[in-house]
Amino acid sequence: MRFSGFRVLAEALTGHTGWRPLWRNPDPQPAYDYIIVGGGGHGLAAAYYLAKTFGKARIAVLEKGWLGSGNIGRNTTIIRSNYLLPGNQPFYEFSMKLWENLEQEFNFNAMVSQRGILNLIHSDGQRDAFRRRGNAILLSGADAELLNADQVRDMAPFLNFDNARFPIKGGLLQRRAGTARHDGVAWGYARGADLAGVDLIQNCEVTGFRIEGGAVRGVETSRGYIAAGKVGVAVAGSSSRVMQMAGMRLPIESHVLQAFVSEGLKPTIPGVITFGAGHFYVSQSDKGGLVFGGDLDGYNSYAQRGNLPTIEDVAEGGMALMPMIGRARLLRAWGGIMDMSMDGSPIIDKTPIDGLFLNAGWCYGGFKATPASGYAFAHLLATGTPHDTARGYRLDRFATGHVIDEKGVGATPNLH
Amino acid sequence: MRIECPICGSRDRREFYYQGAAVAVARPAPDAGAEAWDDYVHLRDNPAGWHDELWHHEAGCGAWVVVTRNLTTHEIRDVQLAQSVKEASA
Numbered sequence: 001m002r003f004s005g006f007r008v009l010a011e012a013l014t015g016h017t018g019w020r021p022l023w024r025n026p027d028p029q030p031a032y033d034y035i036i037v038g039g040g041g042h043g044l045a046a047a048y049y050l051a052k053t054f055g056k057a058r059i060a061v062l063e064k065g066w067l068g069s070g071n072i073g074r075n076t077t078i079i080r081s082n083y084l085l086p087g088n089q090p091f092y093e094f095s096m097k098l099w100e101n102l103e104q105e106f107n108f109n110a111m112v113s114q115r116g117i118l119n120l121i122h123s124d125g126q127r128d129a130f131r132r133r134g135n136a137i138l139l140s141g142a143d144a145e146l147l148n149a150d151q152v153r154d155m156a157p158f159l160n161f162d163n164a165r166f167p168i169k170g171g172l173l174q175r176r177a178g179t180a181r182h183d184g185v186a187w188g189y190a191r192g193a194d195l196a197g198v199d200l201i202q203n204c205e206v207t208g209f210r211i212e213g214g215a216v217r218g219v220e221t222s223r224g225y226i227a228a229g230k231v232g233v234a235v236a237g238s239s240s241r242v243m244q245m246a247g248m249r250l251p252i253e254s255h256v257l258q259a260f261v262s263e264g265l266k267p268t269i270p271g272v273i274t275f276g277a278g279h280f281y282v283s284q285s286d287k288g289g290l291v292f293g294g295d296l297d298g299y300n301s302y303a304q305r306g307n308l309p310t311i312e313d314v315a316e317g318g319m320a321l322m323p324m325i326g327r328a329r330l331l332r333a334w335g336g337i338m339d340m341s342m343d344g345s346p347i348i349d350k351t352p353i354d355g356l357f358l359n360a361g362w363c364y365g366g367f368k369a370t371p372a373s374g375y376a377f378a379h380l381l382a383t384g385t386p387h388d389t390a391r392g393y394r395l396d397r398f399a400t401g402h403v404i405d406e407k408g409v410g411a412t413p414n415l416h
Numbered sequence: 417m418r419i420e421c422p423i424c425g426s427r428d429r430r431e432f433y434y435q436g437a438a439v440a441v442a443r444p445a446p447d448a449g450a451e452a453w454d455d456y457v458h459l460r461d462n463p464a465g466w467h468d469e470l471w472h473h474e475a476g477c478g479a480w481v482v483v484t485r486n487l488t489t490h491e492i493r494d495v496q497l498a499q500s501v502k503e504a505s506a
Contacts (some may be wrong), residue, residue, distance in 0.1 A: 414434060
């Protein structure tokens with residue numbers, strides 16, 4: 001079933017009776033060549049590229065709940081490639097290029113909208129830092145523009161420019177950044193993977209790994225043992241729990257991050273705006289809700305809910321940046337569990353166990369990485385070698401000192 | 417969340433700074449070797465259950481405390497002064 005304008009029209013004229021489920025619901029086979037643990041954005045994308053781009057067959061995705069039930073359905077949908085470090089920026093720019101062609105690629109409306117991201121500047125020192133970051137972005141082949149206060153005022157006149165403590169002096173703008181429909185991304189990859197022959201197996205929890213002679217042979221699941229040639233784990237939020245079943249300890253802590261949405265409003269916010277003096281960012285969904293968030297709650301947690309102090313902190317950041325937000329009613333707040341790594345950067349690597357691969361540590365930047373993460377993980381599973389843009393994301397980089405610490409705060413997961 | 421400080425009594429979570437897993441009460445010797453130090457600095461159990469962690473009562477008495485907290489429910493079972501935990505394990 002291909003989606004097209006013609007198809008929508010034809011269905012409208014025939015009472016929408018022709019739509020079919022987007023994917024099959026198969027029972028697990030006794031054995032696969034490739035098993036992806038985790039039916040979230042990264043796992044589904046990995047399965048998709050493994051089948052479509054790398055031409056592999058006999059692939060299954062095992063999901064404990066329903067597809068896209070974790071952070072792919074809980075994030076604030078921002079896509080961008082405005083990183084500083086050479087270990088990160090080429091990867092995220094690769095991801096941005098995949099985003100730009102994603103809907104044509106998998107024939108599904110992911111509502112990718114390149115409405116721009118504006119990082120605000122509040123001091124001379126911050127302008128210097130952003131100028132440096134902008135230059136690094138340009139050198140990587142991505143786009144960045146340094147704006148002065150008047151240019152920011154033209155874009156977003158509602159901001160609090162003359163705040164006595166944090167006046168707005170300018171901004172770093174990336175026009176190709178934006179937002180996407182997060183669930184649509186998961187569904188698009190799931191549908192594309194299913195069409196390419198991948199078995200998407202839901203309500204199938206992995207309860208253990210069968211490891212013999214230092215190599216993985218298969219996985220124990222709530223639906224029985226499934227043999228596998230290679231197993232890729234993409235379960236951010238629960239990486240430590242799952243890898244513990246393979247006897248591994250990870251450089252990761254699980255933390256709760258809250259997100260918020262207001263009642264629906266008329267178009268108000270031109271793109272994504274981030275407050276440079278506190279941690280607050282906001283965009284507007286296509287339904288009209290202001291989608292915003294800020295810091296982690298700050299303590300380890302597997303509960304998908306946060307506490308009031310962080311809600312107050314985020315609200316204060318919002319009021320400091322754009323006082324008009326105080327007139328909007330908060331509709332919902334929710335939490336997701338982040339794989340906070342020790343240097344703030346992810347891991348896409350093989351493990352000491354032959355045939356077992358890990359995709360983890362996405363902190364709260366995993367959504368924008370979904371296409372590149374899936375592609376790079378598929379590349380690693382299919383070829384045994386890392387994708388060019390993901391070479392730095394090694395599991396052993398902490399032991400060897402080759403950390404990729406974008407913020408330079410060291411081994412403090414809750415500060416990244 | 418409220419945390420029962422052994423010195424000040426029950427206090428709001430806002431008074432405390434969170435450091436992380438309570439690995440510092442068993443810090444390796446300076447010459448313990450690279451592997452032990454990598455383990456200490458970077459690797460964590462990160463259990464989905466009871467977790468010993470270091471909090472600093474920075475807006476109170478200034479004590480470092482070891483809080484035993486459930487990471488799935490946020491329930492707190494025990495709070496002790498980090499100093500006494502360290503002395504007990506020495």
